[in-house]
Amino acid sequence: MADPSNATTTTQEAVRRPPRVHDGRIKRLMELNFPVAAGNPEKRECRWCGGLYSVGTGNTTLRGHLNNKHAGWDGSEGDPNALHLGLGLASSSSTPQTGHQPSKRHRSPSSSSQHSRTHKKQFTGTMADLAHLSSTALSDLTAKSLQHFTAKELCQLSELSADEYQARLKVIQNKKGFIIDMDGVIYHGNVLLPGVKDFIHWLKKEDKKFLFLTNNSAPTPRELSFKLARLGLSVTEDHFYTSAIATAKFLQSQKPNGGTVYVVGEPGLIYALYEVGFSMNETNPDYVVIGEGSSQTFDKISKAVNLVYKGAKLIGTNPDVNGPTEGGIAPATGAFCAAVELASGRKAFYLGKPTSLMLRYAATILGTSKDETCIIGDRMDTDILSGVYAEIDPVLVMSGVSRPEDVRSQAYRPWVVCNGVGEVVPREA
Template sequence: MAIKNIISDMDGVIYRGKNLIPGAKECVENLLKNNIKFLFLTNNSEQTAIDLIRKLELLGIKGLTEKNFITSAMATAMFLSEQKPGGTAYVIGGGGLINELYKVGFSISENNPDYVVVGKTKSYNFEMIKKAVELINKGAKFIATNPDVIDPIENGIEPACGALLAPIERATGKSPFVVGKPNAIMMTLAKRKLGVHSEETLMIGDRMDTDIIGGLEAGMKTCLVLSGVSTKEMLNKFPYRPNYIFNNISEVNLEKINKELEILEK
């Protein structure tokens, strides 16, 4: 079955920190020009879809709308609103996460909240850890936007949400429920938003432990790009492999991939 749609990660695939990855602009322009359905699915919970649109515009990529994005903050808010409409949460995270929770009717509170929600933030500190541990021990449910321990930036890597979760997990002895990739919930929300089937969709990402396993478990073809976190040397550490491996997104050619699939089906 031909691949007609693309779901792609952003960090490490489209850009690395503040730098655009070679070929990303041309790739997005080609998707828009040929009316290919695509969605940027990112574990980034700090920024809203509008923030991401503006970031890409500054990097030279134009023509995108909010319908082209789903973040782990959006997915977390959707999930929690279905679990407990009008609930309350103590949040360790950026403005994007807080904004999405407000949009679904949640209140932000330190007074016996229903949930403690953790996402990536640069304002992380000891008092936040202390409060989160206290509230979880009192009965608040522990939620994380995503499990990523590191994120790629222009000069290397930096700690991500998974690193912020670690001390809270150790102190409480409890693990969070993680909504973002590779959880099937986020993959399902992405496919529902795009209105596509798994068999006709390619998942592109730079992480074996989130993008590739998530796409694989969702029944999609998977493509690993080596412009972010994962390297070829890391592949042997995993019991699964992507369908395709490229240096960066500029090498992803749907026409060529579909010709190969057609030959294999024969």
């Protein structure tokens, strides 16, 4: 018979054991500070110094780099996930009390690491502890890795004089309706971006009408509302509009009495179609609808090809051909639709940005005219272009994927360029 005291000890140790490094929140934190290097998926780039490193245990790997340059990894306490990062957090109150003590070489104030001596505060704990930092601390970490431009540089990107820039910013502040992209504007993954809370507070205080718009067809408005709640923002689900909802509205306009669809996508898309009277059909549907999701398979795409070939109309919730992942990029709706288009010889009809239809739907919900409305986004090729198509003033924020060269290389322009949504808030607000 097993010793019950040993079983108790084992259970207690299991409870105390930190989550494995594969925890999703930890992965996201690594992605933010050590993203996959552009053009080299085998390497990660340190956003603190720009070095390129592979993930492993040698001195030339990410662990060795962290150890030598940034107070690094330390397995001396018997925990291979132990991490000591001199990130200079905004306040010590943001740091959890972990009970994990640094090794001797980190306790000494005369440490040979010049980099670690330059930080006033140092987080000491495990990767799991780091992943559990408060949203304020995480936002601070994110802010350090965001590109930031001076007022003069923003004027240059906007191709405006200082006076013209301020005049245009004032026009945006006086708008009645705001259509706002989410990822790259409001958050990165599970991290709230700087200035967002002030921006949302200002929208509510000034009684502005606003709608969060996303090309992602997978989540429901309730799920998006819950996500913002976890990040500390209280926004009701009626403030969210997805490409799934836009697709359902369009199909309802084509078949007011309902119809049948074969869906390659997630429950959020299926739910939106059910809501407007459409039912699922895998034999002879009126439409084949393809959306975002990780559940696409060869069998599903093959079925879609054959259904479209036999006469079903092909609908894409958005034209995005790829999207960012922790490992680089992954095929998205546009890529799957392209496969069906090529195999069937039929063209898809796309909803979502940058088509103007989705923005017109959103403006109708807000009840504002195009002159009273603006769109705020981080992508030139979707958010800004959709604003141009819909004749709604587009505001580009540099907190997401767009870089200065993206702005300069396009024939179309944003109305104004800001570092983030916090700069839309008037200084006196």
